[in-house]
Amino acid sequence: MSSLAQKVWRTALRAQLNPKLLGEKSFWQRLSQVGNGAFWIVAGVTFFAGAAFCQQAAFQAQALLGDQSFIGPEYIVLAFKSFGPLVVALALMSKVGSAFAAELALMRQNQSLDALVLYKQNPGARWCAPMGLALTFGAVGLGLLSTVVWELAGMVVMYGFHGIMPQSFFRPDAISRELVLLCCIKNAAFGQSIYWVSLRSGLFVGHGTTATGFSPTQAMVRGVLLILFVNLFIDFVWLRLGF
Amino acid sequence: MNTIFHNKLVAIGKHTLNPVGFVAYALLCLLRGQVDLREFIRHLYRFIYGVFPIVLMACIGVGGVVALQGLEYVARYNASEVFGWAAGLSAFRDVAPLLLSFVLANAVGARNTAELLAWRAQAGEVSFKALGIHTFRIIEGPRLFALTVAALLLYPIAVVATLVSAIVFAGMVGDQNVYASFYSIYHYVPLAILGAGLLRLGCFGFLIGVFSVYFARTQRFDPLSVGKGVGRAAAISTLLICILNFVLTALETL
Numbered sequence: 001m002s003s004l005a006q007k008v009w010r011t012a013l014r015a016q017l018n019p020k021l022l023g024e025k026s027f028w029q030r031l032s033q034v035g036n037g038a039f040w041i042v043a044g045v046t047f048f049a050g051a052a053f054c055q056q057a058a059f060q061a062q063a064l065l066g067d068q069s070f071i072g073p074e075y076i077v078l079a080f081k082s083f084g085p086l087v088v089a090l091a092l093m094s095k096v097g098s099a100f101a102a103e104l105a106l107m108r109q110n111q112s113l114d115a116l117v118l119y120k121q122n123p124g125a126r127w128c129a130p131m132g133l134a135l136t137f138g139a140v141g142l143g144l145l146s147t148v149v150w151e152l153a154g155m156v157v158m159y160g161f162h163g164i165m166p167q168s169f170f171r172p173d174a175i176s177r178e179l180v181l182l183c184c185i186k187n188a189a190f191g192q193s194i195y196w197v198s199l200r201s202g203l204f205v206g207h208g209t210t211a212t213g214f215s216p217t218q219a220m221v222r223g224v225l226l227i228l229f230v231n232l233f234i235d236f237v238w239l240r241l242g243f
Numbered sequence: 244m245n246t247i248f249h250n251k252l253v254a255i256g257k258h259t260l261n262p263v264g265f266v267a268y269a270l271l272c273l274l275r276g277q278v279d280l281r282e283f284i285r286h287l288y289r290f291i292y293g294v295f296p297i298v299l300m301a302c303i304g305v306g307g308v309v310a311l312q313g314l315e316y317v318a319r320y321n322a323s324e325v326f327g328w329a330a331g332l333s334a335f336r337d338v339a340p341l342l343l344s345f346v347l348a349n350a351v352g353a354r355n356t357a358e359l360l361a362w363r364a365q366a367g368e369v370s371f372k373a374l375g376i377h378t379f380r381i382i383e384g385p386r387l388f389a390l391t392v393a394a395l396l397l398y399p400i401a402v403v404a405t406l407v408s409a410i411v412f413a414g415m416v417g418d419q420n421v422y423a424s425f426y427s428i429y430h431y432v433p434l435a436i437l438g439a440g441l442l443r444l445g446c447f448g449f450l451i452g453v454f455s456v457y458f459a460r461t462q463r464f465d466p467l468s469v470g471k472g473v474g475r476a477a478a479i480s481t482l483l484i485c486i487l488n489f490v491l492t493a494l495e496t497l
Binding site for chain 2: 041044045047048049051052053054055058060082084086087090091093094095097098099102161214216217220221223224225228229231232234236239
């Protein structure tokens with residue numbers, strides 16, 4: 001059992017780098033699962049988290065400095081640099097990562113994974129690896145889309161609570177190529193982190209129904225911690241690089 | 244088309260009114276004293292003890308995020324004396340309670356749902372009902388309220404851990420004066436902010452508790468549904484936490 005899980009684990013990680021091994025259909029199905037399945041939850045979480053941040057920042061700026069003109073350029077940067085990718089990753093972990101861990105744990109319990117190996121179907125490459133790529137590309141796509149949602153939330157809050165027109169709040173000149181690159185790097189790293197954690201929790205599951213139920217919980221806890229520390233590491237490297 | 248619309252409407256109504264009804268039922272049970280104290284204390288201990296290392300690690304991560312974010316503004320506006328104030332506001336009220344509640348939703352809320360679903364799958368609910376035992380009083384109620392109180396009790400620890408991590412990290416990475424940061428917190432951050440953060444985390448804890456129990460009540464309990472239900476409970480809790488966070492922010496700043 002354990003050697004089978006080890007074998008699938010290794011193949012599932014390596015096969016992501018070898019497109020010949022991956023099933024194209026399986027990749028698109030997984031991408032749809034990530035994109036369609038998580039879009040509304042990611043959009044909702046980003047919108048309300050962004051709205052709360054914007055309102056706090058605008059309130060503090062008005063109370064302390066009497067000036068809200070710098071909120072627009074600072075707020076849009078947060079969507080790309082810091083809180084935007086983090087919020088997307090946490091929502092994606094809850095929605096997609098846990099479901100993937102549960103799916104794998106169930107396949108381990110009912111021995112479908114063993115059957116796939118027996119019939120030389122290579123489940124690591126055909127079943128798991130497409131999810132890894134889908135999570136990476138899906139996280140980048142959702143991360144970029146969520147920046148739009150984040151900015152919309154800011155516009156709504158600034159217009160609704162402070163009467164600032166959206167066209168004066170929207171400051172695309174604050175976004176640089178480096179920021180977009182950072183956003184993509186962070187989201188891709190978070191997507192891979194979610195995949196690694198869910199894969200590990202799903203494959204190395206214990207015996208029985210209870211263990212199947214606990215597998216997504218374990219994936220989520222480890223995932224949240226890993227995302228926080230990966231975020232910290234990337235920010236640290238970015239700061240050291242002088243951007 | 245009309246049937247699809249009708250079904251969607253019914254589903255939305257069901258999933259919004261049912262949790263509201265469940266909240267009312269839970270509060271009524273609490274007022275009537277139908278929540279077992281011994282079980283409540285047992286779960287409170289389990290939740291705090293079980294989640295403590297995770298919260299501590301998460302707070303170190305969150306502190307790092309707060310520090311790096313703050314350092315950038317400090318460098319840009321040349322305002323190192325307000326770093327402590329900004330880190331304090333983030334740790335007490337804004338970023339830390341929100342990210343900590345995400346951790347609680349994933350660590351404790353999801354675990355709660357998984358345990359309750361596993362209990363139902365092993366015919367626990369049926370046997371309790373056959374013996375005439377009030378399941379909310381013994382099983383669900385203590386977990387729900389223990390989660391709320393656990394969130395409140397973890398708040399001071401989380402705040403201290405986040406703040407210390409942020410200040411130490413800023414001192415190490417950005418040469419920010421540690422004493423000046425603590426002085427800035429002491430001097431500029433009002434104590435009322437602590438109350439606002441505590442209130443937030445209490446509300447978030449209650450929300451996580453309600454939805455972790457609610458999803459365990461309504462979800463099917465075959466292995467795949469258990470996994471999906473756990474994820475759904477955490478995802479919906481995360482979304483509702485963000486909505487509640489915005490509502491509380493709007494009320495505070497009006």
